[in-house]
Amino acid sequence: MPECRAMGGEAKGTGLRPRVALLSNPRSTGNLAQLPRIRAFCDAHPDLFHYEVEHSWQIGEAMATIxxxxxxxxxxxxxxxxxQAALTEMVSGDHFGGRAPPVAVLPSGKTNLIALDLGAAGDPVAALERLLAVAQGDLSPHTVERELIALTGGEGxxxxxxxxxxxxxxxxxxMLYCRNRxxxxxxxxxxxxxxxxxxxxxxxxxxxxxxxxPPAAKPLSIQMKSRGPIQGKFSLLMVTTLEKLLLSGDIGAHRAGQLKFVAVEEKPWSLIRAIAxxxxxxxxxxxxxGVHIEEADEIEIDGDQxxxxxxxESFRAGVGKPILLKRAAPLAFVKLAA
Known part of the structure; x- marks a missing residue:
């Protein structure tokens, strides 16, 4: 029978094909307390294959094995x-030969924006149990397609x-202030x-x-094909394909597959109006x-440091090294009912 894997150990089994593969990062905040329960759950379910990684560079090997x-x-x-690292490997690594399985996400991090968007909240073991039950039948009623963002450029x-x-x-x-301070x-x-x-x-x-x-915002220049440049200092800038945003609202997507862009100028009343x-x-x-909302296929962000x-994961735009955001090919995700 397949057993839980720890840090990329050899898979063991009797030929029974696991219906579900679980990729875990033991260092994620939620896993510090929950991983022993998750490992015990894996031990009790032979149709669940568990692979653990402790560093992002191990995810490529994990995807090849999965x-x-x-x-x-x-x-x-x-x-x-x-x-993000798993999605990058799935899209850029081509491990699945164009036939990647649907992806689900457990709520195991600090912010869990992606898990929240896909309906996974609360106890990660309970969410995993629900996902295992869903995988016993037809996944299509639970599957949604999500557009992805491809980031290139910048420094490094x-x-x-x-x-x-x-x-x-x-x-x-x-976000960096919250993480570091x-x-x-x-x-x-x-x-x-x-x-x-x-x-x-x-x-x-x-x-x-x-x-x-938190430090003062730095000047930015944002370019989109659909309009002229937006320049200045911004208290908030978001680009997403998620339905649920950081402020518990949405920006009412009108065109399928577009990158949703929100920028709020560094003016007190503009930020208050946007939050309200x-x-x-x-x-x-x-x-x-002072609030800019757009939908675009490409977005270029230019600024000094x-x-x-x-x-x-953080990235930095430098002088003459703008960050370019484009639409990536969509992937299928499993969304749990709220």
Whole structure:
């Protein structure tokens, strides 16, 4: 029988083909406590093949092994960064010969934006049990197609990186501030995010500056084929293919397959209006001063030492080295009912 794998050990089995492959990152925040339960669950289910990686460079080998098994469903157990690395290998590595299985995501990271978009929330073991039950039958009623973002350019990007949510400008600074200054305090996620939100309000709405607050946004130039350049300082910049956004709203996608772009200028009232509209589910339905909302096939982000974060991994645009975002070929995902 297939057994749980730890850090890429040899697969064992009797010829029974696993219906589900599980790729885990033990270092993801949720896995620090939940991985023993997940391993025990794997031990009890012979149709589940478990492969663990501790470093992103191991994911290519993991995908090559999983492709040989030919699972009906691939489940990623990790944060958004782990999902991004797995998607990059699935699209760029061509391990599955153009026949990649549908992907599901367990809620095992800090933000879990991708898992949230796919209906996975709460206990990751319970979500895994539901996914295993779904894989016993026809997956098509639970399968949705998601467009992906391909990121190239910038400083040090060697091949296209695939993801679903990008934060830039002030938003990237806030995400890095939360990761580097707030998370190390060891507080629960909800409190960490609340403290970050308070710091953002103090910095951006009241205009206060201090070393313990997020840094000021840097000037950016954003190019899209559908319109002229957008230039300035932005408190928030998002590009996504997800239906659910960071502010618990949506931007009302009108054209299938487009990259959804939101940028809010660094003006206190512009940010407040954008947040209020998003919380009411009305962001993008009416024009707001200082708020730019577009849908595009390609987006170019140019700036001096400006950070962007694609599903947990940071990239930097440099002078003459803009970051280019394009639509990537879509993949199938399994979405659990809410």
């Amino acid at each position: 492709a040989k098994i030919g699972p009906k469903l691939l489940v990623v157990n990790g944060g958004d960064g782990t999902v 990007a060697s091949r296209p990186v695939i993801g679903m949510f990008l934060g830039g400008a002030g938003l990237a600074d806030i 707030i998370y190390p305090l060891g507080l629960p996620n909800g409190i960490s995010h609340f403290l970050t939100a308070v710091a953002v309000i103090v910095r951006q709405v009241f205009g206060l500056h201090a070393s313990f607050l 509209a998003s919380l009411r589910g009305r962001l993008g339905r009416h024009q707001l001063d 400006s950070e962007v974060i694609l599903d947990g």
